[in-house]
Amino acid sequence: MKKNIETECVHSAKIKYELRDVSPPIHLSSTFYFKSAQEGGELFDGKKNGYIYTRISNPTIKLLEETIKNLEKGEKALCFASGMGAISALILGVLKQGEKVIFSEPLYGGTHALFKRLKEKGFFEFKGIKASEFEEKLKKEIDKNTKLIYIETPANPTLDIIDIEEVAKIAKEKGIFLAVDNTFATPYHQNPLELGSDFVIHSMTKYLGGHTDLIGGALIGKKEILEEIDKEERAHIGAVLSPFNAWLVLRGIKTLAVRMKAHSENARTLANFLNEHPKVEKVFYPGLENFKGHKVAKKQMRNGFSGMLSFIHKNGKKGAMKFIDSLKLCVKAVSLGAVETLVEHPASMTHSTLSEEELIKAGIHPGLIRISVGIENIEDIIRDIERALSKS
Numbered sequence: 001m002k003k004n005i006e007t008e009c010v011h012s013a014k015i016k017y018e019l020r021d022v023s024p025p026i027h028l029s030s031t032f033y034f035k036s037a038q039e040g041g042e043l044f045d046g047k048k049n050g051y052i053y054t055r056i057s058n059p060t061i062k063l064l065e066e067t068i069k070n071l072e073k074g075e076k077a078l079c080f081a082s083g084m085g086a087i088s089a090l091i092l093g094v095l096k097q098g099e100k101v102i103f104s105e106p107l108y109g110g111t112h113a114l115f116k117r118l119k120e121k122g123f124f125e126f127k128g129i130k131a132s133e134f135e136e137k138l139k140k141e142i143d144k145n146t147k148l149i150y151i152e153t154p155a156n157p158t159l160d161i162i163d164i165e166e167v168a169k170i171a172k173e174k175g176i177f178l179a180v181d182n183t184f185a186t187p188y189h190q191n192p193l194e195l196g197s198d199f200v201i202h203s204m205t206k207y208l209g210g211h212t213d214l215i216g217g218a219l220i221g222k223k224e225i226l227e228e229i230d231k232e233e234r235a236h237i238g239a240v241l242s243p244f245n246a247w248l249v250l251r252g253i254k255t256l257a258v259r260m261k262a263h264s265e266n267a268r269t270l271a272n273f274l275n276e277h278p279k280v281e282k283v284f285y286p287g288l289e290n291f292k293g294h295k296v297a298k299k300q301m302r303n304g305f306s307g308m309l310s311f312i313h314k315n316g317k318k319g320a321m322k323f324i325d326s327l328k329l330c331v332k333a334v335s336l337g338a339v340e341t342l343v344e345h346p347a348s349m350t351h352s353t354l355s356e357e358e359l360i361k362a363g364i365h366p367g368l369i370r371i372s373v374g375i376e377n378i379e380d381i382i383r384d385i386e387r388a389l390s391k392s
């Protein structure tokens with residue numbers, strides 16, 4: 001039966017259990033016994049006996065993988081202990097030594113640090129292109145060693161928008177893979193696989209979990225290649241999600257659509273407020289009509305533009321620090337996609353692994369403040385932010 005996204009979120013994780021649970025059980029077992037011949041099993045035949053060991057496979061994790069596969073409209077999904085675990089498995093699974101990844105800048109700080117490390121070790125090549133000029137510069141950077149294009153849209157923390165369809169077309173022409181980190185948009189707002197991408201990445205720690213109580217990641221894409229990554233990189237590098245965290249994400253997903261609706265409505269209202277405020281130099285939010293990526297965002301996103309925004313404080317880094325420190329309701333913390341409004345300073349917090357030069361190249365201004373707008377009453381959020389702005 002065809003389901004709309006709100007229904008999919010609530011009903012995707014259904015399995016017929018003998019005990020008829022409506023909420024799925026948590027299978028915490030690390031190991032599963034082999035059925036004897038009398039029970040219809042075959043001695044030492046893992047395939048016939050089903051689940052063997054939780055690092056290889058587990059029913060609760062499997063149920064979450066089915067759910068995410070449905071939400072992202074992929075052929076297969078794999079879950080990991082973290083978003084970084086998913087990204088590592090993708091890079092190690094797809095690339096051979098010396099092959100190259102072209103990525104958009106800025107990127108999530110951890111992803112950027114991983115790429116830098118793998119490059120310094122001499123394993124692979126990585127080449128960054130500024131997200132704001134990605135589509136026009138991409139073709140020139142693709143050479144015979146290029147295997148993967150890796151992008152974030154909306155990007156972290158500048159909210160730059162990249163045209164997924166256009167990049168996917170170039171990737172297909174050149175016979176290389178495209179991976180999109182869809183953490184900021186979530187499947188409520190955007191489905192990159194439907195726009196031609198080969199892989200989707202999620203940090204489930206953020207909106208999919210939604211309640212600041214777990215770390216988890218996912219990789220979604222074509223069956224054949226994900227089966228290989230499942231057997232090799234996922235099982236043997238071992239960044240395996242815990243069954244309990246899988247269950248927490250399953251629970252989080254049930255309310256994903258209603259949360260995203262609240263996040264995106266609140267973010268739109270806050271973006272409009274900041275856009276008019278004298279202490280604000282510039283607002284980055286894909287839903288603003290004067291934002292550079294607005295047209296493309298409107299084309300490839302739906303139901304709004306998610307709950308992430310950032311802005312440059314008129315008084316630069318000093319103003320930004322003072323502002324964040326003056327907040328009373330909003331929480332001064334990294335991470336995002338929480339029900340609470342989270343505020344941070346990218347240059348000194350999430351993106352502090354970047355050098356000053358790299359920060360400038362990635363377009364991360366010292367006065368930039370990132371806000372993950374929560375689902376509190378927007379008037380309360382604005383009152384807190386207005387007060388903090390007046391003090392900075």
Ligand SMILES: *Cc1c(COP(=O)(O)O)cnc(C)c1O
Pocket residue numbers: 082083084085108110111152156181183184202203204205206215216217336
């Ligand atoms: C948080 C995040 C990651 C990394 O995910 P973890 O779950 O923290 O490992 C990757 N990409 C983006 C966009 C993120 O926000």
